Amino acid sequence: QVHLQESDPGLVKPSGTLSLTCAVSGASISSSNFWSWVRQPPGRGLEWIGDLYRGLTSNYNPSLKSRVAISVDKSQIQFSLKLTSVTAADTATYYCARGSSSGSGVIYFDLWGRGTLVTVSS
Amino acid sequence: QSVLTQPPSVSGAPGQRVTISCTGTSSNIGADYDVHWYQQLPGAAPKLLIYPNNNRPSAVPDRFSRSKSGTSASLAITGLQAEDEADYYCQSYDTSLSGYVFGTGTKVIIL
Numbered sequence: 001q002v003h004l005q006e007s008d009p010g011l012v013k014p015s016g017t018l019s020l021t022c023a024v025s026g027a028s029i030s031s032s033n034f035w036s037w038v039r040q041p042p043g044r045g046l047e048w049i050g051d052l053y054r055g056l057t058s059n060y061n062p063s064l065k066s067r068v069a070i071s072v073d074k075s076q077i078q079f080s081l082k083l084t085s086v087t088a089a090d091t092a093t094y095y096c097a098r099g100s101s102s103g104s105g106v107i108y109f110d111l112w113g114r115g116t117l118v119t120v121s122s
Numbered sequence: 123q124s125v126l127t128q129p130p131s132v133s134g135a136p137g138q139r140v141t142i143s144c145t146g147t148s149s150n151i152g153a154d155y156d157v158h159w160y161q162q163l164p165g166a167a168p169k170l171l172i173y174p175n176n177n178r179p180s181a182v183p184d185r186f187s188r189s190k191s192g193t194s195a196s197l198a199i200t201g202l203q204a205e206d207e208a209d210y211y212c213q214s215y216d217t218s219l220s221g222y223v224f225g226t227g228t229k230v231i232i233l
Contacts (some may be wrong), residue, residue, distance in 0.1 A: 001222060104155060106215045112169070
């Protein structure tokens, strides 16, 4: 059974870097999936941040592209998110998710982590 | 501001049928991109409701169905049950934004 688990950084200071990891068990990051990050500000909707296909090719939300990087660690059992120059607007629950291709060019997220709340505050 | 618009809430009594609309444009739903639907129970992560081939994950009942026409898509829930009270989101791809987009979200309220 595939399981995703986000790390828990908790509090990040404004202008700092938000760093999260997602531990993947029961599946290989090199499989034909899009290992993704999605966030949700408190009381608001979902926002796609970006993804990493087969652990090799990254794709980012253009609104965040200048500040975000998604990569896989050498162990190949977790992937990470780094978001730089954070502000209070980046306060959200961050989810890692597995994306799968529908064949029409639109990936769907069929497996999600439980999510971790990251607060940006001094 | 999402490019996929959903009603903030819909409500129905137990046993009734409700539909949730997801209105897009020619750069997303109207470009014939698939629309996927998620249920988010209070305090939980979103959960995929229907696979692209219209099969459902094992824990999802067949009371949930989807449709798409033109620049809009819909999720129908028949035989409403108390456990269906949750937030629901649509998701697609937008060529103008060059990325995946979610709808604004709809809260289903059981009367």
